[in-house]
Each structure stands twice: as structure tokens, then as C-alpha cells.
Amino acid sequence: MIDTSPARFLPPTLLSLLLFTFVLLLRDIATLLGFLISRSTDFLTIARIFANLLPSILALTIPMAFLLGVLLAFAGWPAKARSSR
Numbered sequence: 268m269i270d271t272s273p274a275r276f277l278p279p280t281l282l283s284l285l286l287f288t289f290v291l292l293l294r295d296i297a298t299l300l301g302f303l304i305s306r307s308t309d310f311l312t313i314a315r316i317f318a319n320l321l322p323s324i325l326a327l328t329i330p331m332a333f334l335l336g337v338l339l340a341f342a343g344w345p346a347k348a349r350s351s352r
Contacts, residue, residue: 280332282336296317
């Protein structure tokens, strides 16, 4: 029998969510670090700007991560179905 529990696709989904979010935030992180260093902006302001950027980026990365997690989790189904016959 094939395992269809959420535990099968949760780890790849979370890992891809972290990866996609980091990649999309990379440009903004460089800009924010530039503000922190050159204009001596306090860390709390940078953290607030970062927190304001996060929802718009998560709106893109959550569907991408879910799709990749499900695809990675269920990619081995044909092989398992053939071996169980």
C-alpha cells in the first residue's frame, strides 16, 4: 500500500519554502544591509522593513513550495506501484 500521509510531503515542502523565500529575499537583504551599514540605521527599523516584505514574498513562495513538495514526495509512486505487483 502506498503511504499518502502528510508527513511524506511536509519536509520537502518546508525545505523548498525556506529556499524559495531566501532566494527572493536575497536582493532585499543586500539592500537592507547597505542601509544598516552606510546610513547607520538601527536594527529594529531594518527588522520592521524585513517583516513588512515577508508577506508579499510568502504569497509567491507558499504555492511554489507546496507544488514542489508534493511533486518530490509523490515522484516515487510509479516505482513503488511496480514493485508491489
